Amino acid sequence: MTLHTFLTTSALALTMATAAAAQQTLVYCSEGSPEGFDPALYTSGTTFDAAGQAVYARLVEFKTGTTEVIPGLAESYDISEDGKTYTFHLRPGIKFQTTDFFTPTRDMTADDVIFSFMRQLDPENPFHDASGGTFEYFNAMSMPDLIESIEKVDDLTVAFKLTRPEAPFIANMAMDFASIMSKEYADQLLDAGTPDMLNQQPLGAGPFAFVAYQKDAVIRYRKHEGFYREGLPKLDNLIFAITPDASVRYQKLKAGECHVMPFPNPADVAAMKSEDGITVQEQEGLNVGYMAYNTQQPPFDNPKVRRALNMAMDKQAIIDVVFQGSGEIAKNPIPPTMWSYNDAVEDDAYDPEAAKAMLEAEGVTDLSMKVWAMPVQRPYNPNARRMAELIQADFEKVGVKAEIVSYEWGEYLDRSKDVDRDGAVLLGWTGDNGDPDNFLATLLSCDGVGGANRSQWCYQPFEDLIQKAKTLPTQADRAKLYEEAQVIFKEQAPWATIAHSKVFMPMRDEVQGYKVHPLGLHIFTEVSLEN
């Protein structure tokens, strides 16, 4: 080290130490750049971390580290007897952030809530097309069909009238697309002729106020002094240092250039755990990796054939090789951390001999099939090609020849939806809102055939249960129906459920109060740094 570098580094360290004593600044080595700062326009977790969770707040929120929905900007809500009207009672005195580009003159009211949703719902709203108008989550959660009207009862009360009872509606309100924006700020942007700035300079009522973004490099935030949760956030400054490469994130964490990093390489986790000064938190992810048969094509239209193939699959080997231990065998289509998970369901045990006999009993001999391997890496499937190879070898043992096919990701998603698709598709799902409906109805309902339901499976007894569960008001009643639905799913086996992955979050020892979020969000509201 040269003298100059030494002196500079020492001076920096001294300055940082002095600054740290007065100000708590946490550096988070994020995995990528946000696509923008309007959480309603995007669907990626990276954008939700940088915009939805840091800057904005919602009427209801997920309790940190869980999928339990708790009051947020609304201190309470009522549901009408017919389950079609949700009335939210807003907390008085909610402050929007004061920044270099906006100073609010009033507290949050029902007008802000109505604006936040109408800009997505109403094509005539001046902000509907301001930044391209692709409100994908709002559309994907069927909000345009579901919301009949949004009415201001008084300044602090707002009523959502729905076209049908929809129990997951409350969980949807905790999602990032439901972030509440300041109408006053939006009006200012509109007057200035720059409505697209809503996507570039975000302003909300969340824990941190946006300071600056240098594209692909750094995002800076500072504490929102008027945040509605007493004593929070604990940090004075939050910095996202955008670091796309996982190995480099690890080096930065080791060197103390960042305090927290997401998405470590599975191969690095063991080394991180033994590293001085680094703690690795872990939790089961809210996801499932599966292989979907095309249940409309023989012989996969026969549940016994599907179950036989499931029995031929050595899932433990897949967990060991593909997930390198960072996963667990999936037996249900929803993850174990989700309410209504039916632990009583028994998985089809790995038994190649029995599988072979079962196939022969069903008259299936010399079966050739395709196994589709995703071209991308996902938490629910870190290496689809390797997984497909293991499945191919397992199927070979029971006399089934499997050919592995793959396509470019867009093509893969498109072709795998096809009802006439040839072969079984490896895919998966990460939950959006912690509601079982988000897995069971999205991925296995009759409506999803030819779309997100890659098994093309429409089975009325299952369908009746999940549709009824949507309309019941209490979680306990809904859970019973979902538990039954999982039993039917296992009997019918439209998928081979393969794995739920674990999520690892390495961080420096001085980071206190961080909780891994099951929805994959990275939230720093309750985090502090130990001096």
Next chain:
Amino acid sequence: MLKFFLARLLTFVPTFIGVTLISFAFIRVLPGDPIIVMAGERGLSEARYQELREQFGFDQPLIVQFWDYLTGILHGNLGMSYVTKKPVWDEFFALFPATVELSLCAIVIAICLGIPAGVIAAVNRGKFFDRALMSTALVGYSMPIFWWALLLIIVFSGNLGWTPVSGRIDLLYYFPDTTGFMLIDSLLSGQKGAFASAVDHLILPSIVLATIPLAVIARQTRSAMLEVLGEDYIRTARAKGLAPIRVSGLHALRNALIPVVTVIGLSVGVLLAGAILTETIFSWPGIGKWMVDSIYRRDYPVVQGGLLLIAGMVMIVNLIVDLLYGVINPKIRKR
């Protein structure tokens, strides 16, 4: 000289049209629909898909889409990114200075080390220095950038702690972008230590990016020098009793520079290709990473506009190289 310049400038027109067409066709030849990629596993309804197709203009015949693109370019409009919803032009120029800064440092390192290495190797042909330098150059040329960068980070940042791991400046410093060039902005900011921090952050990425051009320049200089050193006028210069350093450093090198300058010009393309990996590893916010991300996302306007602008930059650099030939060798500009 002006005639020479204008003649070279005229060749820009067909190249520009060709690049426009290729950049438009290139991204569309790749399989993968941007709307499907955008929707991901979640998917979207047929009605919504058609709505978005219409919104992005994909329902129009290709020729109409190309015409819209072409007229947009002629009006200075490269379109809006499907992803960030920001003008391609703004995004490019927000990121371009970072790539230029890194590439310039890399090329300076490559030239300052590559040419002397080539000259030393040529003068010592067949001796230890020649073999050592050329073997090192071959290793440098063959080194996978990704691996090389990680190795340097682990050794110099992780183990020795001499350099920062990644980024352009320590996060402690915060000042608005004035020029986009961190070295200049850090000086303008007046913040103590900012410039030194910016320099520290440039060291490893510049070395990594310079490695391949350095090897190429060294090898090219050596072979050009060997050719020139066998010429009659060099023998004459030696016979006149000129000092060896004057013979090889002045008489031989100047004449050997033409192919070296060509290689330096061509290295700009190599630098941009290398920048893609270097920028990703060192979290360097430049256009290399921006282009790769946009290809994965099938962000047509960014890929098209980015390719066009990068091609434009390469063309300008090659024009400068052509003009330099004239400066180095007056015979060329008279042709």
